[in-house]
Amino acid sequence: EDQVTQSPEALRLQEGESSSLNCSYTVSGLRGLFWYRQDPGKGPEFLFTLYSAGEEKEKERLKATLTKKESFLHITAPKPEDSATYLCAVQALRYGGSQGNLIFGKGTKLSVKP
Amino acid sequence: NAGVTQTPKFRVLKTGQSMTLLCAQDMNHEYMYWYRQDPGMGLRLIHYSVGEGTTAKGEVPDGYNVSRLKKQNFLLGLESAAPSQTSVYFCASRNPGTGAFGEQYFGPGTRLTVT
Numbered sequence: 001e002d003q004v005t006q007s008p009e010a011l012r013l014q015e016g017e018s019s020s021l022n023c024s025y026t027v028s029g030l031r032g033l034f035w036y037r038q039d040p041g042k043g044p045e046f047l048f049t050l051y052s053a054g055e056e057k058e059k060e061r062l063k064a065t066l067t068k069k070e071s072f073l074h075i076t077a078p079k080p081e082d083s084a085t086y087l088c089a090v091q092a093l094r095y096g097g098s099q100g101n102l103i104f105g106k107g108t109k110l111s112v113k114p
Numbered sequence: 115n116a117g118v119t120q121t122p123k124f125r126v127l128k129t130g131q132s133m134t135l136l137c138a139q140d141m142n143h144e145y146m147y148w149y150r151q152d153p154g155m156g157l158r159l160i161h162y163s164v165g166e167g168t169t170a171k172g173e174v175p176d177g178y179n180v181s182r183l184k185k186q187n188f189l190l191g192l193e194s195a196a197p198s199q200t201s202v203y204f205c206a207s208r209n210p211g212t213g214a215f216g217e218q219y220f221g222p223g224t225r226l227t228v229t
Contacts, residue, residue, distance in 0.1 A: 004156065034217075043118070043204050043220030044157070087157070101172065102218075104156030 006105035024070040029093030036087040118221035137205030146188040
């Protein structure tokens with residue numbers, strides 16, 4: 001069964017304190033792994049797509065990496081505005097790219113205190 | 115562009131009542147999706163559509179119906195609401211030819227409570 005597990009469930013950081021969020025996955029053939037950001041009361045917002053092990057993507061203070069079993073979202077020198085829930089999702093090869101069927105993890109709630 | 119909009123934002127239903135959630139997108143996207151998000155669970159796909167006039171079942175379709183009569187609109191119907199359908203519902207859309215296939219654009223959500 002395809003599965004996505006995110007850890008920790010919640011993470012509290014001080015402003016400037018770098019850390020990483022983990023997304024481990026079990027899927028029968030990975031088509032792609034995706035990171036989204038979700039602010040309270042809003043819909044998820046797309047951040048990154050990773051397709052193969054060794055791939056890295058960066059955006060401002062965020063850097064996403066991918067191995068054959070997990071992905072990390074590294075946050076460097078976070079600011080209070082980085083506070084949000086970060087969602088990880090995967091798509092299995094058996095789903096055609098047209099459907100975009102994604103399996104989401106439960107998310108990591110990040111709080112950054114000034 | 116407004117992006118993806120959802121109507122209504124909040125709704126309280128009694129068990130057995132029916133309602134329709136409306137999703138509209140102004141990005142001319144082919145694909146549209148309905149998800150539900152429950153505490154302690156990830157987003158789960160209810161139904162989706164790969165084009166006007168087409169619909170397909172997702173992971174948790176029971177108790178819901180959908181229609182895509184116009185390309186820009188995707189309707190989610192609850193014929194006889196149950197307390198288990200209390201959730202936050204999100205609509206999303208994407209285009210097959212632009213960006214990564216996982217890059218879905220989400221609406222702001224509809225918070226539904228069934229008593």
